[in-house]
Amino acid sequence: MASRRTNRRVHSGAQFPDSLSRRAHCLVHRLGFIRNIEKLTPVMKRCQALTLFFLTLICVIFFFTSPSIDNIFLRVNDFTIILTNYSAKITSIGQWSGQVTAENTVIVKHPQPRTEPGIMFLQTSTELNPSPLAMCSIESAARLNPNKTIYYFMKAFTGNVSAYREPEYKGIPLLSTFKNVIILPLNPKELFNNTPLAGWYVKVDPSKERHWLHVLADGCRIALLWKYGGIYLDTDIISLKPLEFRNFLCEQSSNYANNAALGFNRSHSFTKMCLRDFVDKYNGAAWGHQGPDLMTRMLKKWCGTGNLNNFRNKDCKGIMFLSNNWFYPVPYSNWGRFFQKNTWKNNNDTIEKEFSKTTGVHIWNYMIGNRKIEIKASRSLIEYFFSEYCPSTYKSLPSQKEKPAKK
Numbered sequence: 001m002a003s004r005r006t007n008r009r010v011h012s013g014a015q016f017p018d019s020l021s022r023r024a025h026c027l028v029h030r031l032g033f034i035r036n037i038e039k040l041t042p043v044m045k046r047c048q049a050l051t052l053f054f055l056t057l058i059c060v061i062f063f064f065t066s067p068s069i070d071n072i073f074l075r076v077n078d079f080t081i082i083l084t085n086y087s088a089k090i091t092s093i094g095q096w097s098g099q100v101t102a103e104n105t106v107i108v109k110h111p112q113p114r115t116e117p118g119i120m121f122l123q124t125s126t127e128l129n130p131s132p133l134a135m136c137s138i139e140s141a142a143r144l145n146p147n148k149t150i151y152y153f154m155k156a157f158t159g160n161v162s163a164y165r166e167p168e169y170k171g172i173p174l175l176s177t178f179k180n181v182i183i184l185p186l187n188p189k190e191l192f193n194n195t196p197l198a199g200w201y202v203k204v205d206p207s208k209e210r211h212w213l214h215v216l217a218d219g220c221r222i223a224l225l226w227k228y229g230g231i232y233l234d235t236d237i238i239s240l241k242p243l244e245f246r247n248f249l250c251e252q253s254s255n256y257a258n259n260a261a262l263g264f265n266r267s268h269s270f271t272k273m274c275l276r277d278f279v280d281k282y283n284g285a286a287w288g289h290q291g292p293d294l295m296t297r298m299l300k301k302w303c304g305t306g307n308l309n310n311f312r313n314k315d316c317k318g319i320m321f322l323s324n325n326w327f328y329p330v331p332y333s334n335w336g337r338f339f340q341k342n343t344w345k346n347n348n349d350t351i352e353k354e355f356s357k358t359t360g361v362h363i364w365n366y367m368i369g370n371r372k373i374e375i376k377a378s379r380s381l382i383e384y385f386f387s388e389y390c391p392s393t394y395k396s397l398p399s400q401k402e403k404p405a406k407k
Helices: 020-033 033-038 042-064 067-098 133-146 172-176 186-191 195-205 210-229 269-280 292-303 332-339 348-353 381-389 389-396
Strands: 120-121 150-154 181-186 230-234 237-239 248-253 256-264 313-318 317-322 360-362
Touching: 020 237, 020 360, 033 230, 042 256, 120 133, 133 150, 133 389, 172 181, 172 389, 181 389, 186 195, 186 210, 186 256, 195 210, 195 230, 195 269, 210 256, 210 269, 248 292, 256 292, 256 360, 269 292, 292 313, 332 381, 381 389
Parallel strands: 120 150, 120 230, 150 181, 248 317
Antiparallel strands: 230 256, 237 360, 248 256, 313 317
């Protein structure tokens, strides 16, 4: 749907639409601000009331200057969360001053991607035991980005971490030990609501799709970035450095982008283009058509070029197109190199030097397939990455008996 613009300006005599007035009225009563503020000292009340007034004024101006009316109610929901969090802070201040009773206490919930964008991972299958590689990917991101929230969306997850205990489950308990890792249920229908993917998801028949889990993951990552913003990483990317950039794609090979590592601000025009193209040119039978192919054709359209090499490591209308060394230093055709035994010598300097310009290593999990891979005691590149960047996951791996060297 084409966005509609409004030239309406906010002034002292502006009248809010009835729907927004009712929504705001409900918000104030639901959050119980008056009750909380009355419990504070006079000085604290004035400070909190003044801050609340300016917060409300800023949000109202933001609503009416938004470039798209379609986003107004989405932004109202955001405002609800902001006010809820602010109410929690007011209550906490009152508790410190000894003026808030137990029944007035507001429980502060975990961070949510809508209000606190972070680094996002996906599990679109019903698997509840993440693979060691997925665990390593999430752990490495959490360790290297302690000030960012790491969100792991799992399709089969119920939302109750305590229900997944050892020894039946290993990944969820281990990842939950990291303070900045939040595991959330993935509901594709809810995620796709109010996006171009909503109608597609209702009509598509997964049983007739050749690459359904991959196609679903392709759609989910775009929708997550559109709705929440932040950074998306595949669960086969091991982070080697902190992630600091926002709007970016990365080159896989010459004139070709990949979608395993993406970063965008919320409601970015590029992700909106991708959502529309996902549906308009849908072809689930062609491998990569909804993923890397989509990113490549959309970036070419965005930059107005047929040759993306011209924009390598350059800004193209607000999007950085990173060279392949950032995330794809080893091409998929050479994926086996990660698992070659006895390639990790005692000196780590050689490996560190080779990957000195790499932020995250894409391991090409799809190429592994059903092959049995040894990590511990293999002296391979993958063992080095596990031991250095996800030590907790590495420690949890079953021990491998080293075969005696041939004489």
